[in-house]
Amino acid sequence: MTRPSILVTGAASGIGEAVLRLALEHGTTVLALDSDPQLPARHEGADGVVPVVVDLADPDATAAAVREVTADADLAGIVNNAGIGASAPFFETGLEVWERLHSVNLRAPLVVSAAAWPRLRKPGGAIVNVSSIHGRAALAGLAAYSASKSGVEGMTRAMALDAAPYGVRANTVAPGFVRTRLWSDWLDPLDDETRSGEESSIRAMIPLGRPAEPAEIAEIVWWLLSPASSYVTGATIQADGGLTARASYRPNH
Numbered sequence: 001m002t003r004p005s006i007l008v009t010g011a012a013s014g015i016g017e018a019v020l021r022l023a024l025e026h027g028t029t030v031l032a033l034d035s036d037p038q039l040p041a042r043h044e045g046a047d048g049v050v051p052v053v054v055d056l057a058d059p060d061a062t063a064a065a066v067r068e069v070t071a072d073a074d075l076a077g078i079v080n081n082a083g084i085g086a087s088a089p090f091f092e093t094g095l096e097v098w099e100r101l102h103s104v105n106l107r108a109p110l111v112v113s114a115a116a117w118p119r120l121r122k123p124g125g126a127i128v129n130v131s132s133i134h135g136r137a138a139l140a141g142l143a144a145y146s147a148s149k150s151g152v153e154g155m156t157r158a159m160a161l162d163a164a165p166y167g168v169r170a171n172t173v174a175p176g177f178v179r180t181r182l183w184s185d186w187l188d189p190l191d192d193e194t195r196s197g198e199e200s201s202i203r204a205m206i207p208l209g210r211p212a213e214p215a216e217i218a219e220i221v222w223w224l225l226s227p228a229s230s231y232v233t234g235a236t237i238q239a240d241g242g243l244t245a246r247a248s249y250r251p252n253h
């Protein structure tokens with residue numbers, strides 16, 4: 001009997017890699033998509049990982065790769081996790097940046113899910129799309145990123161309605177700060193004093209007082225893929241340590 005499998009995009013690092021590890025612990029095969037050319041070498045000889053190197057910004061290559069890798073799979077779920085950031089005010093956001101960001105963050109989840117749909121379309125199937133707190137609450141400089149993540153949330157609600165008649169669910173996870181490459185890329189280059197100041201001001205803003213570990217986000221993704229969440233569809237789960245629960249005009253309350 002074929003092992004059940006899930007397809008995970010952005011599986012080479014951060015949240016996607018944590019989902020990959022959790023799925024392997026549960027005996028689920030991972031069809032792991034990423035543009036990172038090191039991905040196959042990292043899983044060489046490993047049981048249960050099928051690495052596929054593809055640029056998700058290229059819709060034709062992505063659809064072809066997804067059709068090929070899912071062709072014989074007993075596909076139980078799709079995790080559209082890969083994402084990129086960009087920061088510039090809207091009046092300085094070049095269309096090239098806008099297009100690249102939307103092609104990876106918003107268009108790829110549609111392309112991947114549509115290409116895998118023939119294999120997923122059965123009761124119990126699930127799609128989990130990864131958004132961000134910036135899908136709901138913006139910061140200056142995040143016009144392109146916030147638009148792509150709000151788009152993911154809106155698209156997921158519509159996907160849930162399209163998929164429901166087939167017994168397939170679709171949900172979004174919207175993380176806040178997660179201790180991934182983004183976190184270390186930002187903090188590591190700073191000198192000790194600046195780093196510690198930045199880190200404590202972020203911690204003070206988060207009601208739970210810390211960023212999430214990637215494994216904590218992976219647990220939510222796994223729950224949304226599993227029958228334990230069988231009545232949840234079209235939802236966005238904020239996984240932000242309470243960051244967006246608090247009114248910002250009294251930051252310490």
Ligand SMILES: NC(=O)c1ccc[n+]([C@@H]2O[C@H](COP(=O)([O-])OP(=O)(O)OC[C@H]3O[C@@H](n4cnc5c(N)ncnc54)[C@H](O)[C@@H]3O)[C@@H](O)[C@H]2O)c1
Nearest residue numbers: 010012013014015034035055056082083132175177178180
């Ligand atoms: N880390 C955070 O604090 C945070 C917060 C909110 C939302 N998110 C979202 O979570 C998701 C995962 O983020 P992460 O922090 O784990 O990031 P990460 O950079 O550690 O991992 C992203 C992965 O996506 C892959 N990827 C990027 N562009 C790609 C492309 N064109 N084609 C194929 N693969 C590509 C990268 O190679 C990488 O392996 C993203 O959608 C991000 O927007 C992250």
